[in-house]
Amino acid sequence: MTAPDLTESSARKALLRLEGILNKIFGNDLNPLYYLGALGFCFFWVLVVSGVYLYGFYRTGIELSYPSVEYITNEQWYLGGVMRSLHRYAADALVVVMVLHLLREFILGRYRGARWFSWVTGIPLIWLIYTSGINGYWMPWDKLAQYATVATMEWLDWLPIFSGPLSQSFISQEVLNDRFFSLISFSHATIPLFVLFFLWIHILRISYPVVNPRRKLVVGVLLAMLVLALVKPALSQGPADMGIEPRNIGIDWFYLFIYPLLDVWSAGQVWALVIGISLLLGVLPWLPSRFKQIPVAEVNLKYCSGCGFCVADCPYEAVVMKPRSDGMHFTEEAVVVPDRCVSCGICAGSCPSSTPFRSEANYVSGIEMPSLPISGLRAAMMNDLAKLTGDARVMVFGCDNAADIGKLRSAGVAVMSLPCTAMLPPSFIEYALREHQVDGVFITGCRESDCYHRMGGLWTEQRLAAKREPRLRGRTEHGRIRQFWASSADFRGLTQELESFRATLRDQAE
Numbered sequence: 377m378t379a380p381d382l383t384e385s386s387a388r389k390a391l392l393r394l395e396g397i398l399n400k401i402f403g404n405d406l407n408p409l410y411y412l413g414a415l416g417f418c419f420f421w422v423l424v425v426s427g428v429y430l431y432g433f434y435r436t437g438i439e440l441s442y443p444s445v446e447y448i449t450n451e452q453w454y455l456g457g458v459m460r461s462l463h464r465y466a467a468d469a470l471v472v473v474m475v476l477h478l479l480r481e482f483i484l485g486r487y488r489g490a491r492w493f494s495w496v497t498g499i500p501l502i503w504l505i506y507t508s509g510i511n512g513y514w515m516p517w518d519k520l521a522q523y524a525t526v527a528t529m530e531w532l533d534w535l536p537i538f539s540g541p542l543s544q545s546f547i548s549q550e551v552l553n554d555r556f557f558s559l560i561s562f563s564h565a566t567i568p569l570f571v572l573f574f575l576w577i578h579i580l581r582i583s584y585p586v587v588n589p590r591r592k593l594v595v596g597v598l599l600a601m602l603v604l605a606l607v608k609p610a611l612s613q614g615p616a617d618m619g620i621e622p623r624n625i626g627i628d629w630f631y632l633f634i635y636p637l638l639d640v641w642s643a644g645q646v647w648a649l650v651i652g653i654s655l656l657l658g659v660l661p662w663l664p665s666r667f668k669q670i671p672v673a674e675v676n677l678k679y680c681s682g683c684g685f686c687v688a689d690c691p692y693e694a695v696v697m698k699p700r701s702d703g704m705h706f707t708e709e710a711v712v713v714p715d716r717c718v719s720c721g722i723c724a725g726s727c728p729s730s731t732p733f734r735s736e737a738n739y740v741s742g743i744e745m746p747s748l749p750i751s752g753l754r755a756a757m758m759n760d761l762a763k764l765t766g767d768a769r770v771m772v773f774g775c776d777n778a779a780d781i782g783k784l785r786s787a788g789v790a791v792m793s794l795p796c797t798a799m800l801p802p803s804f805i806e807y808a809l810r811e812h813q814v815d816g817v818f819i820t821g822c823r824e825s826d827c828y829h830r831m832g833g834l835w836t837e838q839r840l841a842a843k844r845e846p847r848l849r850g851r852t853e854h855g856r857i858r859q860f861w862a863s864s865a866d867f868r869g870l871t872q873e874l875e876s877f878r879a880t881l882r883d884q885a886e
């Protein structure tokens with residue numbers, strides 16, 4: 377079996393087109409598709425806050441649960457009712473962003489190599505969130521709860537782990553006891569703790585994880601849910617009665633879609649489906665694919681001063697500082713953790729020794745990508761620059777995951793595509809502008825707020841604005857540098873921007 381390679385597939389193109397439209401509506405900073413994981417956290421916290429409030433008034437017991445939820449909903453509609461609706465809608469929204477997040481990472485191919493860790497730890501989150509959500513639907517003990525409880529027990533009965541049929545325990549009102557309500561109430565409060573624990577593990581290998589969406593996005597999302605809560609409040613569907621089979625009930629398709637499926641398929645088939653999907657997701661990162669990760673970063677101790685810039689810039693916690701092992705007078709040295717490295721090259725761009733202003737032809741940097749050594753980049757750049765002719769000669773640096781800059785190459789334009797734009801040490805820009813008389817340097821890469829390797833676009837902007845090490849030196853003529861962020865769906869805009877930059881350079885030359 378082969379993992380589908382969607383790198384430049386129609387799914388990826390469609391995703392980029394959709395994100396482009398949302399960027400126009402909301403701006404890159406507030407594009408919800410760039411903040412799906414962070415929105416997941418946001419909805420989780422809304423669930424916690426509203427859930428704590430609801431627990432304050434919820435009563436556990438066959439005769440108590442339904443009236444207590446009715447009290448919250450109707451007597452306290454202005455607060456309790458709103459909290460109940462927020463709880464319901466945040467739960468639905470959590471599933472929506474989780475599924476979109478999974479699909480997006482899949483379409484972008486961000487589940488292979490070192491990223492397997494975040495991918496695989498996402499799978500228990502799906503199970504936990506669904507378990508908690510379904511459990512939540514039992515709590516009001518209305519007709520929907522009755523339907524969902526009985527259907528779940530019948531489904532669980534298929535598993536050979538319970539001694540007697542569980543569904544038998546729920547067939548009559550008499551055998552249902554208060555212990556059952558204490559149990560569901562306890563589990564509904566406990567499972568979210570496991571969700572939180574797995575969320576922590578999920579982002580353990582990610583530096584600077586984005587767990588909070590932009591404030592405006594949070595406000596917008598909360599307002600939308602509040603309006604929904606007032607316009608269409610979450611209501612119960614009449615008290616449960618085990619003597620009467622519930623009919624014509626409305627179900628929440630985000631959580632309970634599995635139950636109508638149980639009407640058509642056998643319990644065993646539905647188990648096979650959900651376990652099968654989970655196993656498939658679990659093995660996906662290791663299925664053979666055309667994706668080839670270039671060799672991971674390597675430290676060359678002789679040129680490492682232990683400055684820690686690479687540790688600060690690595691987006692995947694893949695470089696750590698350790699006590700010096702080679703007797704040099706520095707206290708620490710950089711060490712790459714190969715299992716965590718996604719081969720983005722950002723560390724090579726952050727190392728002060730990755731400068732082209734060095735005399736040896738085959739010099740080495742403190743940290744390098746073995747397949748793309750910094751001295752090789754310099755040689756390739758010099759070779760390309762030497763061939764440029766005409767006026768407004770430009771060196772374009774870009775990213776393998778963004779717009780294909782190879783198509784920009786012309787007599788006056790040289791191009792160099794890197795695994796990530798942030799692999800470019802700013803000193804290369806100075807070098808190209810000063811030593812080799814190129815008229816301008818054009819920097820491009822993934823769309824703003826959407827770096828494929830995370831952080832690369834931001835680090836590049838900060839280095840060029842002299843706000844982050846290694847800085848672009850103040851003497852560099854900023855008028856001869858242009859940044860423009862573009863995905864493969866923005867190629868026309870990229871070409872126009874490059875032409876406008878070259879026109880400016882021509883004007884400056886006159």
Ligand code: HEM
Nearest residue numbers: 413414416417474478481486491494495498499501585586
């Ligand atoms: C509601 C549950 C989930 C939440 C709240 C969540 C949240 C997050 C967050 C905050 C990040 C870091 C994003 C960043 O800073 O770039 C992340 C990364 C990631 N998530 Fe999730 N996640 C959830 C479920 C899942 C699931 C179900 C999967 C797939 C099975 C998944 C796959 C991934 C992957 C592969 C990454 C790493 C992306 C990269 O390396 O750039 N997540 N998640």
Ligand code: SF4
Nearest residue numbers: 690717718720721723
């Ligand atoms: S290439 Fe460097 S920056 Fe990128 S993940 Fe590996 S160690 Fe980190």
Ligand code: SF4
Nearest residue numbers: 680681684686727742
């Ligand atoms: S950036 Fe370079 S010099 Fe600094 S710690 Fe990393 S490898 Fe060593």
